[in-house]
Amino acid sequence: MSSSRGEREPLDAAGDVVLVHDYLLIMRGAERTFAAMADCWPRAPIATLLYDEAATERRFAGRKVITSPLQRLPVRQRHFRALMPFFPFAIERLPLPPADVVVSSSSAFAHGVTPPDGATHICYCYSPFRYVYHESLQAMREAPDALRPVVAQMLARVRRWENRVARRPTAFIAISRITRQRIQDFWDRDATIVHPPVDVERFRPGEPEDFFLVACELVRHKCVDIALEAARLAGRPIAVVGDGPERRRLEAEYADVATFHGRVSDERLADLYARARAFVVPNVEDFGIAAVEAQAAGRPVLAADVGGPRETVVPGETGVLVPSQEVDAFAEAMRYEQFERFDPARIRQNAERFSRERFQRELMREVGRIANGAAAPQQAVAA
Numbered sequence: 581m582s583s584s585r586g587e588r589e590p591l592d593a594a595g596d597v598v599l600v601h602d603y604l605l606i607m608r609g610a611e612r613t614f615a616a617m618a619d620c621w622p623r624a625p626i627a628t629l630l631y632d633e634a635a636t637e638r639r640f641a642g643r644k645v646i647t648s649p650l651q652r653l654p655v656r657q658r659h660f661r662a663l664m665p666f667f668p669f670a671i672e673r674l675p676l677p678p679a680d681v682v683v684s685s686s687s688a689f690a691h692g693v694t695p696p697d698g699a700t701h702i703c704y705c706y707s708p709f710r711y712v713y714h715e716s717l718q719a720m721r722e723a724p725d726a727l728r729p730v731v732a733q734m735l736a737r738v739r740r741w742e743n744r745v746a747r748r749p750t751a752f753i754a755i756s757r758i759t760r761q762r763i764q765d766f767w768d769r770d771a772t773i774v775h776p777p778v779d780v781e782r783f784r785p786g787e788p789e790d791f792f793l794v795a796c797e798l799v800r801h802k803c804v805d806i807a808l809e810a811a812r813l814a815g816r817p818i819a820v821v822g823d824g825p826e827r828r829r830l831e832a833e834y835a836d837v838a839t840f841h842g843r844v845s846d847e848r849l850a851d852l853y854a855r856a857r858a859f860v861v862p863n864v865e866d867f868g869i870a871a872v873e874a875q876a877a878g879r880p881v882l883a884a885d886v887g888g889p890r891e892t893v894v895p896g897e898t899g900v901l902v903p904s905q906e907v908d909a910f911a912e913a914m915r916y917e918q919f920e921r922f923d924p925a926r927i928r929q930n931a932e933r934f935s936r937e938r939f940q941r942e943l944m945r946e947v948g949r950i951a952n953g954a955a956a957p958q959q960a961v962a963a
Contacts, residue, residue: 597621597947598676600684600693603630604645605660607637608797609776609869610706613755613939614685615639616777617704620940621683627674629667629689630660648674665734668692668741681951684749691752692745700951703749704774704943707759707866708766710801712739721800743767751950753943756867758887774946775891777939778872780931782846785878785924786854791817791839792882792914793856795849795870796863798824803905806862808834810910819856821849853877858899858919861889862910868892875899876931878924882913892934898927 599621601614618626618640625644630651633641648670650663671689676682682699684690687706695701708714712735743766752771754760760771792811796802804820808830811818819839820830831840844852850873853859859874861883868888871881875892881899883889893899900917902909 596679597624597681597683598627598679598696598699599624600627600674600676600682600686600690602628602671602686602688602690603660604628604636604640605630605632606635607639609867610685610687611636611639612779612869613704613706613776616936616939617683617685617943618643620944625677627676627693629670629674646675646677664738668738668745672745681947683947691749692741695748701749702751702753702947702950704753704755705759705763705771706755706776708746708762709738709742711735712742713766714762753946756888756891758864759866772946774939774942775934776867776869777936778869778876778931778934780872780876780928780935783850783853783873783876783878783928783931785928786851788857788879788920789855790857791819791855792858792860793819793821793852793874793879794860794862795821795852798822798826798830800826801863802826803863804830805833806905806907806910807860808838809907810860810862810914812837813907813911814914816857816914818860819852821852849873850877853879858882858917860910862905864905865889871899872931872934875927878928880919880922880927882910882917882919884909892930894930898922898930 599618604611625646626640627646629648631645631647650666650670667689671692672694674693676696678696679699682693682695682701684693684703686703688709691703691705746767746769752763752769754763754771754773755776756773760773763769763771794804794807798804804826808818818837819841821841821844823843827840853874854877856879858880859871861868861871861881864886865888871883871889872892874881875898881889881893883893883899883901884905885901885903889901893901895901900913902913
């Protein structure tokens with residue numbers, strides 16, 4: 581989306597801006613959010629640890645993209661986690677050009693960037709780095725037994741670095757209430773909230789069929805097993821969209837109940853959303869863009885009553901929130917809930933609260949407010 585300076589670059593409010601993101605190696609929720617952020621300041625340079633123009637659908641082609649020395653290594657999405665011990669060092673030394681404002685987009689490292697002298701640094705935070713905080717035990721379980729002592733030391737070192745650099749940003753903006761609470765709990769910092777954008781106009785309601793749908797990266801912390809096991813207990817078919825290190829195991833264990841589509845085009849995903857009986861969120865989402873996309877396609881959401889769905893789903897109107905992440909709770913809802921009773925028009929209307937235009941408007945207003953030193957709105961201050 582092209583934007584004029586008057587429409588998208590409030591230089592009188594924020595000054596010259598530099599944008600920073602952890603790594604641009606694929607287009608998922610955080611990267612799509614960052615793309616919407618980049619459209620707010622179309623002339624702003626972008627800094628990131630690693631960049632793959634083709635894998636990010638050329639979304640940032642034509643922009644000035646500054647990368648770290650790690651870019652010279654032949655490492656991209658599949659193996660980039662092997663470089664984790666080097667990311668803190670590399671992000672602090674990203675060579676940012678002079679600017680009045682740095683806006684970082686961080687789920688792990690970008691908030692540790694060193695801003696130019698005198699610059700205001702505003703961090704849009706998806707979550708404090710999950711593998712060194714609230715999912716550190718999961719990270720240890722995924723490591724080979726022989727490497728666990730080394731992994732434990734590395735995670736502890738990264739956690740100490742995270743705690744130190746979390747003092748640096750001038751202000752944090754959180755994507756949701758649960759992220760705001762984690763910023764408070766782990767870093768003792770306040771944050772305002774601006775929900776991420778969803779391209780709701782890409783989706784249209786369709787004619788639902790008798791299958792549930794999960795769409796996510798197939799990694800352990802997405803808890804896809806819960807949805808698949810629940811579907812098996814309920815005797816309901818389920819479709820899985822996504823790829824990742826867990827796919828082979830999940831296909832072997834749940835071939836009797838699940839159809840695995842792998843990664844699909846945006847058009848194919850929109851079609852699956854519109855035809856699903858309901859969209860299932862089995863994990864604790866920081867926000868959950870996919871759940872809003874499903875609602876934009878007129879389909880209800882089935883999720884645990886925790887995290888992002890508490891802010892994006894209206895129980896009884898746009899979906900069902902079950903009381904726990906237990907398999908039995910999801911299976912009972914799959915077996916007995918009458919998902920056809922939900923009104924697609926009402927569901928779609930709820931999704932429109934999270935439009936891309938709303939995100940850009942709120943983000944730019946908040947960046948301008950912080951850059952000008954204004955006080956935060958009372959209702960937006962962290963708990």
